[in-house]
Amino acid sequence: MNGNGADRRRRAQRWYRLIVRLYPAQHRRAFGEQMVQAFGDHYRDAVGSGRVSRCGFWRSVLADAVASLVSEYVAAVRAGGGRVRRRFRSTRSTSSPHRRRVSPGRWGTRRGPRTCQGVAAGQGGGVDRFGRVRRRLRHRRSACRPMRVVASTRRHRLVYRGRVSALVLLAVLVGAALAAGTVLGHAGIAAVVAGVVAVAWLAYRIRLTRLVPAGPGGDWPAPPGGAGVREPRRPLPLSPAGSAARPRRDQQPSGGCGPAG
């Protein structure tokens, strides 16, 4: 494969890496890198040798990815016995025998308590006398939503905020709408509606975030006393509020107290 072909292969691998990000985390961690590598070999043998067109290659890759994504998520749900139940257990206090009751109005839903627990304890939630984790709703939505990095550069990161299952569901619904439109003879209208819905959803869920260095040296230095501690205002040394103005060396002090001549 020549240089151009190698570049194309690397680009294809970058795209495939995005597909790999859609797999369940456990599968991705165990096999993600191997999958990308095997994909690169496959690309070199199929497209690089000219045996298969790029379009045909990607079609087969996408078909395989959709099928295996569905089977992996089904397997993950079966193996996990339901993510909801496991999360539910994890929020209970180990010392308290009381089960945590969940009512959406007061305590929030069961979404991601593992991450919310810290947020709740640190920012006004805390644990009540029954050992139940108390969360504040205004922290829940942003803190509990799972985030997945779609692409990242040195300074920016494109993140998808939400569940992958919702994305899969959206894809299924869009596909169903397109199929229904085609069958009923209104393919154009169905495509426009599906496109608008998909773009609106992605615009709502995908965010571009800017990365700043951690610690003092980021956008602004941390306040004295540590993050979150607000100290009372005090005059800076030699500030007009705290002391008298000092004349410059080449300037005569005002008033008649200076040496004459």
Next chain:
Amino acid sequence: VAKDGVAAALTPAVFYILFALAGGDKHGYEIAKQVSEDSLGRVSMGTGTLYGSIKRMLADALIEESGQRPAPELDDERRRYYRLTGQGRRALEAELQRYARVVAVARCRELLAQA
């Protein structure tokens, strides 16, 4: 292999992966190529399907990661090689015997042309 000792039928993907690894340790893409070759191009495994099958076979202890690298100086260090376990070899043999029995019965009933 089922608990009562009766060999359960393997899926085509699992069977062909075991069949490919019977020839020696291989990494993922080598397995996929061997499967395509052994099945005369009828079974084509994409990367997602391949590693999904490998994951399940690792969990069932039919295959395991191989510590030996056939050609370490020529190969990428990040590659992982797989090999058959004893259980995987037994499962493959049981499946092949099952196929042989089916072929024998088919020949007896003249459903299959004699070679």
